[in-house]
Amino acid sequence: MNALPATVNRFFALLVAVICIVVGGAAITWTTHTPWVHDHLERIDQGWFARAGDQNWWGWALVGVLVVSLLLGAWLLSLNIRPRKVGDIELAGSDSSGSLTLNPSRLADAVAAELQAAPEIVSAKAKALDDRKRELLRITVVAHPDTGYDDLIARVRTAEKHLHSALDGSRLRPQFLLHYDDPGTKGKNAKGARVV
Known part of the structure; x- marks a missing residue:
């Protein structure tokens, strides 16, 4: 995830957490009859909530909340699912x-x-992807289940050496995700993930 989506997601998670804490704390203090909370809540015109639905502006307010929520939700989705591509790399x-x-x-x-x-x-x-300002070349490898781990690592190390020579001086870094194939799936599924 890029830095911007991660920051936005953390902000909204914090906002929801604060709202939940405030509402939950108010409910707890109301049921425990905390005088300070009762005094403040009793000053609110509780009949207003019953009358609000009959007002002309109520329908427009609901439509406004719906539109803002849809736009915010669409923006958050586009922020999180947008391609995280890496541009051309300048070499040494x-x-x-x-x-x-x-x-x-x-x-x-x-x-x-x-x-x-x-x-x-x-x-x-x-x-190639951009993961929180880290440019990665993520390689997912699925090996036959009877392949020895040392043989698999040797194969990956060879590819890694080739990459390091090609990427000398570049910010792009390789990341290998190693899996062993499930013998009964004929290459459709892989088990035993390992990151190198």
């Missing part, structure tokens, strides 16, 4: 005479193809 060796750039999506495809060509690998998928 770039200078005033020119810049060397690399498309991370192409690099991800190349890494996945290299890993998937290995006989012990069922599938390999890679994608």
